[in-house]
Amino acid sequence: MKRWLKMAAGAAAITLATAGCAGSGSGDSTNSSAAASNGSLTVWLMTGTAPEALTNSLHKEFEDAHPGVKVKYEIQQWNGIQQKLTTALASDNPPDVIELGNTQTPAFANQGVLADLTSSVNDFNGAQWLQGLKASGEFDGKTYGVPFYAANREVIYRKDMFEQAGITATPKTRTEWLDAITKLKAKFGSDPEFQALYHPGQNWYELLSYIWDEGGDIAQANGKSFKSTLDSAQAKAGLEFYKQLTDASGTKAPKDADEATPQQAGIYGAGKVAMMIGVPGEVDTAAKTDPKIKEKSGAFAIPGKTADKSAPVFLGGSNLVIPANSKNAAAAKDYVKLFSTPKYQTELAKAGYVPGTSTDVSALDANPLTKVMAEASKNGRAVPTSPKWGDVESGQNPIKDMLTAYLTGTKTLDQATADANAALDKLIGG
Known part of the structure; x- marks a missing residue:
């Protein structure tokens, strides 16, 4: 999965000549008064995922809506991430929001180290989720991962x-x-x-x-x-x-x-x-x-x-999760909620990804290559959500x-x- 995600991350290097439809803003996602217990919210995203301009804007909007809370943003490398995640998620003080590869999510859900987000799906724009990634964030009838982005062949x-x-x-x-x-x-x-x-x-x-x-x-x-x-x-x-x-x-x-x-x-x-x-x-x-x-x-x-219809395609990509031991779960949910809004999903599309929580992929139309990818993603699927799937790929x-x-x-x-x-x-x- 690591190699596939690196390939998918290559889509972020695509510069679109013209922007697609503008996002509709962040809605009411920043109205929450939830505060991080220690004054900071630690976020781990993988290298090559979200453009710097996107995260800068996102973090400013989040911090403005949460006075006294600073986002501690840490970019992680794919090499060695499995062990680092295993250690972090088992600790008493894990990061508050983590990007997981979509084939990693069931394994960690099975270990009981991820927060159950089933009751919050609608808060994360659940009606607009990319169906192929939606399945990868589910385990044993519950939702643990929010679709982040995808790319397909x-x-x-x-x-x-x-x-x-x-x-x-x-x-x-x-x-x-x-x-x-x-x-x-x-x-x-x-x-x-x-x-x-x-x-x-x-x-x-x-x-x-x-x-x-x-x-x-x-x-x-x-x-x-x-x-x-x-x-x-x-x-x-x-x-x-x-x-x-x-x-x-x-x-x-x-x-x-x-x-x-x-x-x-x-x-x-x-x-x-x-x-x-x-x-x-x-x-x-x-x-x-x-x-x-x-x-x-x-x-x-x-x-x-x-x-x-074209053939179904494998969706490689990532989910956003909140560790079960997060000390800042309420603020973490606000962060994921903000990331799930059309405003920031459109920015992901401009970077060349198929957004995980939005059906609006018009920003991908400016490039003929990404336009075809986005259209094919509607018939996308994930590998079986087995917690042991990592053993197959590794x-x-x-x-x-x-x-x-x-x-x-x-x-x-x-x-x-x-x-x-x-x-x-x-x-x-x-």
Whole structure:
């Protein structure tokens, strides 16, 4: 999750040429007279998350509404944050507001170190919450995390190559996508370095889109635990399409690594790749190789089985939580309430994120790449809210192993999915 959030944070580097609709202000969120017991409110946000101009404005408005209270704002690094959070949340004097990755939230909720915010959902603009992130902040029927921001993958493509290949419209279905690949290979395939789609073998977040689009999932809730479903017919169909796309793409990407090894943005920026599946901020990274790549790039949502809707996408992002042992819980709720208002959610959108507590994403429309991302996020989902999910991502990820085994022919479809299902069950099943 750490790596994905770093990728999502890259979206914050996108500078929008024009602002979208202005926020409607902070409402009545600052009318509370709640005060911090020790005269300060400690807030931990992660590096690259909220722009400095946003936090400066937010903290001034909060402090003006809470005389005598100062916000102690501390920016944290992703490297080593898990242990730091574990120590802080178990202490008698933790920070008062913390940003948690959306796959971290259930684990800490299960440990009993997060405040139950269920009764305050409406205070945090709950009716406008991004549904995919909403689920990641819930555990055992209660709400512990308030959606903060999200980012999701899309297909980033070379507009000039599409035009030269005679592709007049971006693909809406899987079939149209494969047809576009055929046309690109016909036009540029004489170049041995050309790749119609750079497609690494272990991009399992992308695989989720195809499994969900088939109506399946990787695991389902079974009481307070989860039962793996990687061996279902729907999961197998999603995996089969992943292989079909890989085989058709002409990719030279390794089958035993993900999109960060090597960094796919640099490969895309080298000019021999027509498409990659990533977040908008990766185009900025690609521009370090070729500054002109930004003006050459467009985006479309990951195509679905049918043209009426794009494939569901994995939402990577963060939640805001309040530790159970916070000495300043009332003031902390006021802080999160203020952050949840349209005024500051619009500022997050201007920074290139999909806001967590607002359905107004018009500020993302100014950039074609973020506009597509925002539209696709409406059909976004999170991984299973298992408190043990961190073990999947930090260890030997069985979904990655399944992809490599099937793509390389080491295992059949049935064997690869059966083995991955058993391994995932051991991690999150009980």
